Structures are given as structure tokens and as C-alpha cells.
Amino acid sequence: GNKPWQKHNLLGGGNQTLALTVCSAAIGGTFQYGYNISIINAPTSYVQRFINDTYMERWGVGLETPQLTLAWTIIVSAFSLGGLLGALLAGPMAVRFGRKKSLLLNNSFLLVGAVLVLTCKMAKSFEMIILARFLVGINSGVSMNVQPMYFGESAPTHLRGAVAFSSAVFTAFGIFLGQVVGLTELLGSEPLWTYLLASNSVPGIIQLLTLPWFPESPRYLLIDRGDREACARALGRFRGGEAPVLEMEEMLREQQQQHLVTLNSKSSAKTPWDLFKDRGLRSQLKTVMAASSAMMLCGNDSIYFYASYIFLEAGIPPNKIQYATIGTGASEFTASILSNFLIERAGRRYLLIGGYSLMSCWSVVFTVALILQGRGVAGMPYLSMACVFAYILSFGLARPAAYMVAGSFMWMSLFSVGMLFPFIVNGLGNFCFLPFLVVCLVAALFLGFTLPETRGKTLAEITEEFDRKNKHVERPHKETDEPSEEQYELGKACSFTSLTQDPDLDNKNRN
Numbered sequence: 001g002n003k004p005w006q007k008h009n010l011l012g013g014g015n016q017t018l019a020l021t022v023c024s025a026a027i028g029g030t031f032q033y034g035y036n037i038s039i040i041n042a043p044t045s046y047v048q049r050f051i052n053d054t055y056m057e058r059w060g061v062g063l064e065t066p067q068l069t070l071a072w073t074i075i076v077s078a079f080s081l082g083g084l085l086g087a088l089l090a091g092p093m094a095v096r097f098g099r100k101k102s103l104l105l106n107n108s109f110l111l112v113g114a115v116l117v118l119t120c121k122m123a124k125s126f127e128m129i130i131l132a133r134f135l136v137g138i139n140s141g142v143s144m145n146v147q148p149m150y151f152g153e154s155a156p157t158h159l160r161g162a163v164a165f166s167s168a169v170f171t172a173f174g175i176f177l178g179q180v181v182g183l184t185e186l187l188g189s190e191p192l193w194t195y196l197l198a199s200n201s202v203p204g205i206i207q208l209l210t211l212p213w214f215p216e217s218p219r220y221l222l223i224d225r226g227d228r229e230a231c232a233r234a235l236g237r238f239r240g241g242e243a244p245v246l247e248m249e250e251m252l253r254e255q256q257q258q259h260l261v262t263l264n265s266k267s268s269a270k271t272p273w274d275l276f277k278d279r280g281l282r283s284q285l286k287t288v289m290a291a292s293s294a295m296m297l298c299g300n301d302s303i304y305f306y307a308s309y310i311f312l313e314a315g316i317p318p319n320k321i322q323y324a325t326i327g328t329g330a331s332e333f334t335a336s337i338l339s340n341f342l343i344e345r346a347g348r349r350y351l352l353i354g355g356y357s358l359m360s361c362w363s364v365v366f367t368v369a370l371i372l373q374g375r376g377v378a379g380m381p382y383l384s385m386a387c388v389f390a391y392i393l394s395f396g397l398a399r400p401a402a403y404m405v406a407g408s409f410m411w412m413s414l415f416s417v418g419m420l421f422p423f424i425v426n427g428l429g430n431f432c433f434l435p436f437l438v439v440c441l442v443a444a445l446f447l448g449f450t451l452p453e454t455r456g457k458t459l460a461e462i463t464e465e466f467d468r469k470n471k472h473v474e475r476p477h478k479e480t481d482e483p484s485e486e487q488y489e490l491g492k493a494c495s496f497t498s499l500t501q502d503p504d505l506d507n508k509n510r511n
């Protein structure tokens with residue numbers, strides 16, 4: 001079949017508009033997520049000093065180290081709490097304002113956050129930083145949900161995989177760029193930290209200036225707004241030239257089927273809890289939830305929050321830590337590119353399970369290196385550093401396969417790890433990676449037992465495989481490939497994952 005680079009060539013023919021739209025949307029979307037988790041690491045000590053100073057001035061007493069660490073984890077984790085709220089807001093916003101306008105409106109959170117950060121020194125209030133990070137979190141939560149929706153609905157079927165892949169690459173690019181901007185030579189110095197934290201408004205402004213020129217999601221225009229003409233115009237621009245009438249008819253047909261499904265089922269309101277109560281779907285939802293929680297509980301994204309804590313523990317000289325930090329972003333970026341090629345060959349199942357297994361190995365080596373370093377064995381800090389890089393690289397290979405951008409679980413897990421991480425590193429010392437080792441092992445085993453390979457399978461086949469793997473009570477076998485209620489719900493369950501973004505899968509379903 002197709003070589004991945006052919007399949008993922010977004011620049012061919014009439015796809016230029018699509019490629020530019022993807023860039024414009026992603027720069028305010030998953031790019032922002034990456035950028036905001038990595039810029040917070042550089043100003044750690046400056047902000048802590050600022051908190052201590054303002055506290056001293058207000059109350060006349062200074063703060064102890066544990067209290068200061070707690071204040072810092074609250075600032076860092078306010079981002080995840082905001083993300084959780086944003087993830088909940090995203091759905092209603094996307095329906096009310098449309099995909100494109102939601103993304104544009106979303107930037108207002110970012111701009112208010114930037115104003116708060118820029119004025120916090122003058123106002124002598126560290127609470128404003130907490131609020132600002134909360135608002136930035138809302139921005140990420142909204143965009144990480146709306147962006148895949150916008151992409152998925154705008155891309156032609158055969159390019160959906162490529163578009164999902166772009167989300168991971170933009171995340172990695174955001175992480176890396178945030179670390180570079182956070183260098184002491186750039187914005188990472190004591191007098192400039194407020195500008196560093198406010199610099200996330202620059203991509204936001206770029207999006208505000210560029211995205212209005214691109215079309216709204218054709219599917220939203222047709223299905224939610226009922227505007228055939230606008231849909232045809234948008235499709236025409238995304239596909240280049242004439243609007244394919246066929247594609248519009250297909251959208252309408254899909255909608256009718258979904259409508260029928262809703263009418264036929266007695267409980268038409270499908271809350272996540274309804275999905276969970278269905279025995280057949282429960283195992284799938286559990287897998288999705290496990291995969292999306294493991295993605296954050298394994299600590300990968302918290303390493304970016306607290307990179308300097310890790311490298312200090314590993315014994316890297318303080319003046320070199322910022323360069324080691326950039327190495328983590330570079331690892332993530334390399335992995336995001338590599339994974340695109342691997343996913344074609346190995347499939348999601350093996351990439352996910354293999355990724356978590358490798359991460360388990362690296363955390364063992366990391367622990368051993370920390371112990372040996374305590375005994376004075378030379379060169380151990382660099383082995384530890386290499387382990388952190390390898391850990392991130394292994395995770396990055398599996399990230400697109402685990403990209404459950406929609407889950408509130410992701411944000412809750414990120415919040416809990418974000419609150420605990422520095423305490424884990426300080427408290428457990430040499431053994432600080434053991435909790436993450438447990439998470440990786442459990443994730444690898446759980447996914448190994450429950451997750452079927454999805455490559456080239458229809459939703460019906462995936463459901464069957466799930467049932468077989470989870471030894472469910474025999475359900476009446478469905479002969480047809482027509483979307484039955486279960487399959488429709490499975491589609492919903494899977495749309496939290498990238499299972500349905502498999503281009504082969506989509507093609508098969510349509511035939």
C-alpha cells in the first residue's frame with residue numbers, strides 16, 4: 001500500500017488550505033498545551049522567591065521550604081484544574097459557537113491570563129499567577145477537545161490519520177519551544193519571568209490573526225446549522241475546486257442513521273454513566289479510561305513541569321540543568337516523528353504496550369543509577385539523564401496511539417500527579433520513579449490483556465474482539481455491518497481514543 005510519507009503528504013493538490021488550517025488551529029491548540037507545560041519549569045526558583053517575598057511583606061514571616069513547594073505545586077496544578085473545566089466546556093462551546101469560533105473565543109482566556117501575570121509583580125499578589133494558570137488551563141482544555149473535532153470533520157477520510165498525527169507533533173514542538181524560550185539567555189532570567197509566562201499569548205494572537213481566514217468545519221455547517229450552501233463552500237475550499245456532493249450526502253446519511261438510533265433506543269440521553277452501565281461497553285470504556293489515565297499517571301508530562309527537580313535529584317550540575325531540560329523536549333519531538341512511521345508497521349496495540357514496557361525498564365535503570373550515584377560511582381548523573389530521555393522517548397512513541405485528548409480523566413490524573421510530583425521526588429529520593437514504574441507495569445499488563453489491535457478492522461470486528469478478550473456473556477451476533485446502537489456507542493467510546501482515527505478503519509466502515 002501507501003508509504004506513510006505519501007499518505008501523510010498534506011501539501012498535495014487542494015490540501016494546502018487544509019494543511020494551513022491545521023497549522024493555524026494547532027498553534028493555538030495542542031501546541032499551547034505543550035508550550036504551557038514546559039514554560040513553567042524555568043521560573044521555578046524565581047516565582048518561589050517572589051511568593052516568599054510577597055508573603056514576608058504581607059504577614060511579616062517567611063515560608064518554609066515544604067510550604068513553598070506546596071504553593072508552587074498549586075500554581076503548577078491550577079493549569080490541570082483549568083484543563084478539566086475547559087474539557088467540560090468544550091462540548092457545549094463547539095455546538096453553540098461552532099468549531100472555529102470556539103477556538104477563536106478560547107484565546108480570550110489566554111489574553112486575560114497574560115494580563116494577570118504581567119501585573120502580578122505590581123499588584124504584589126502571587127494569587128494572580130494561580131488564577132492566570134487556571135485560565136491558561138481552560139484554554140488548553142477547550143482547544144484540545146475542539147481541535148481534533150475540527151480536524152476530524154474537515155479532513156477527507158484518507159487524511160484523518162495524518163491529522164491526528166499532527167496533534168502529537170505540535171504538542172512536542174510546543175514543549176521544545178517552551179524550553180528554548182525558557183533558557184536563561186532568552187526569557188528564563190529573573191527579571192523576565194513574567195514575560196516568559198505571558199509569552200503564550202503570542203501563539204494565541206497568531207491564531208486570532210490567521211484562523212478567521214479559513215473555513216468552518218463543513219460537517220458542523222451542514223449538520224448543526226443546516227446550511228447546505230455554507231457547507232458546500234467550505235468543502236470546496238478544503239478539497240480544492242468543486243464541492244463533492246457525494247461527501248455531503250454521506251454526512252446527511254450518517255446523521256439520519258444516528259437519528260434513528262437515538263429514536264429506537266429508549267434511553268436516548270447518553271451520558272458517560274449510561275455508557276458505563278452497558279456491560280458490553282464497560283470493558284471498552286475501562287480500557288479507554290485506563291489508557292488515558294496511564295498517559296498522565298506515568299508522570300511523563302509532569303517531568304516537563306518539574307524537570308529541574310528531577311535533574312537536581314539525578315545530580316546534574318545546576319548550571320547545566322536547563323540544557324538537560326531541552327534534551328527532554330528534543331526526545332519528545334524525535335519520538336513524535338518516529339512514531340508516525342512505527343504506527344504504520346507495528347500498530348497501536350504493540351506501540352502502546354511496548355511503550356509502557358520500555359518505560360518500566362527505564363525506571364528500573366534510573367532507580368539503580370540513583371542508588372549507585374549515592375555510593376559515589378562516577379558518571380551516574382549522565383546515565384540517569386539518559387534514562388529520563390529514554391523514558392520520554394518510549395512514551396513519545398506511544399503518545400499518538402494513546403492520544404485521548406477528550407478525556408476529563410487526563411486532566412484529573414495530570415492534576416494529581418502535578419500536585420504530588422515534587423513531594424515524590426523530595427520524599428522518595430532514589431526511589432522517586434518507583435510509583436511510575438508501577439503505573440507503567442500495570443498499564444502494559446492491563447492493555448496487553450484488554451486492548452485489541454484496531455488496524456484495518458471495522459467497529460463491529462473491534463467490538464467482537466473486545467468481547468472475546470474480556471470474556472463477555474455471549475451477545476446476539478450481528479450479521480450486518482450496519483451501525484447498530486452498540487456500534488454507534490462504541491464509535492462514541494472510541495472517539496475518545498484515536499481508534500476511529502485509523503484511516504483504514506474509516507474506509508472500511510464507509511464501504
Ligand SMILES: *[C@@H]1O[C@H](CO)[C@@H](O)[C@H](O)[C@H]1NC(C)=O
Pocket residue numbers: 052053056062063064065068
Ligand atoms: C523566605 O524568606 C525568608 C526571609 O527572607 C527566609 O528566611 C527564608 O529562608 C525563605 N524561605 C525559603 C524556603 O527560601
